[in-house]
Amino acid sequence: MNVSRAVIGVCAASLSVALLSSCGSAEPGEGDADEVTTDLVEAAIQEGQLTIYASTGESQIEAIVEGFREAYPEISTEYFRAAGTALFNRFASEAEAGAVMADVFMPNVQPSFVQDNSEWFSELTPELVPNSEAWPEEFRTDHTVQVTVESILLVYNTETVDQPPTTWPDVLDERYRGRVVLVDPNASPGYMSWYSVIRDQFGDEFLEALADLDPMWVDTAAVGAQQVATGGSDLAFPNYPSQTASLQASGAPIETVTDLDPTQGITTDVAITADAPNPHAARLFVDWLISEEGYDVMCEDPVFSATVEVEADCVELASNHVSPRWEIPDDEQQEILSLLGR
Structure with missing residues (x-):
């Protein structure tokens, strides 16, 4: 889903006049009598x-x-x-x-x-x-x-992976068998949501194929990123930038693949x-x-x-951003777990 975004602009204005003042047609609060003063x-x-x-x-x-x-x-x-x-x-x-x-x-x-x-x-x-x-x-x-x-991404080890996946189906390549870390959908509603979104996009067969890769299951994205950083695995997902930034800053041999289709984002x-x-x-x-x-x-x-x-210097919003699904029925969650062999 491509997301249109409004523009916020803030003028340099004295607080003796107002906290914010309008300075363009897209300016929030323009013309509002009760703007912040x-x-x-x-x-x-x-x-x-x-x-x-x-x-x-x-x-x-x-x-x-x-x-x-x-x-x-x-x-x-x-x-x-x-x-x-x-x-x-x-x-x-x-x-x-x-x-x-x-x-x-x-x-x-x-x-x-x-x-x-x-x-x-x-x-x-x-x-x-x-x-x-x-x-x-x-x-x-x-x-x-x-x-x-904060958008879902894929983490890979730069020393063991020459050509990283560029789509979600790419992760099903046989070369990653036994070399993938997956975060357990039971770990949080956000992770369960990602598996639900992926299932809708690629079908039950995709989740079954993930299970067939003989993945390592972990409870947090941080553990997954660390496992890849040590070379114990090639790929880890679903993951988040907050779990990889410090590892990358420390010089760990990892990189990320972003803007995958679809890309779930936690708000x-x-x-x-x-x-x-x-x-x-x-x-x-x-x-x-x-x-x-x-x-x-x-x-x-x-x-x-x-x-x-x-x-501000924010990360660009994923072009294929989708919102999480927080209300997943229990029977659907059980189906997801069964397809993943959990």
């Missing part, structure tokens, strides 16, 4: 605190928080990070008890959690968050904007909690995050693609 900045600073709940990668959330602290040092910004299920359980417990601690909620798995519990989150209107106005429909819901994508979503203890700080943070300044911070980590066109 110093009133919001002052109200957020008066609150003086911000708490973010996130399941996105540790390096990403640390960089984002540090960037916001630098922009607004008067606001004490903290975060709590946990894997998807643990994060959802903690937030749900607080919401049901009427004791929400989070101002901002940032999952990178199961974005349907927000929509399924929409009463716990604020609708992201241009009046609340001006930069959300131009956000492409493919990457937003009533209560979230999807700010970055990082951002939402404002309906009962945010610091609602102005939450609004200010979200608008900052989806501005050029916020994207400059997010894209310093060379593993994320932008969901809008920005000047």
Whole structure:
């Protein structure tokens, strides 16, 4: 699916006038009477605190928080990070008890959690968050904007593979028998989704052929990438840039194949909690995050693609990007596992 992306531009403007000012026809919030002004900045600073709940990668959330602290040092910004299920359980417990601690909620798995519990989150209107106005429909819901994508890729060892696969069917070559690392679909809903997407594209026979390669099964993409880096295997997939970047930076003999058809991408979503203890700080943070300044911070980590066109140095969004399937029926999951011999 080719994805059209809107353009976000941010002018250099004094905060004494506005946090952001319009400077082009594609400018988010242009003409909006309630665009972010110093009133919001002052109200957020008066609150003086911000708490973010996130399941996105540790390096990403640390960089984002540090960037916001630098922009607004008067606001004490903290975060709590946990894997998807643990994060959802903690937030749900607080919401049901009427004791929400989070101002901002940032999952990178199961974005349907927000929509399924929409009463716990604020609708992201241009009046609340001006930069959300131009956000492409493919990457937003009533209560979230999807700010970055981390796309599935294939990892290969440059010393053992002369001509790496350029399509998913290429991985079925007999030369890779016993030399492939696959991440178990039981490891997370994201991985199960990838096998479902691949099954729809290439049929049951493709999954059966993967099983026939006698692969090594692992529970994390990181282990798969490390196995390839040591030369113990030729290929590892499905994998993510965040699991390979540090290995490549260290000089490990690995490279990646990107933009495969299809390419599933995991999105990082951002939402404002309906009962945010610091609602102005939450609004200010979200608008900052989806501005050029916020994207400059997010894209310093060379593993994320932008969901809008920005000047920041993000990884290019895959031309064949598809969204994950988070709601896969149990019987379909069992079929996938059976086809893979799991």
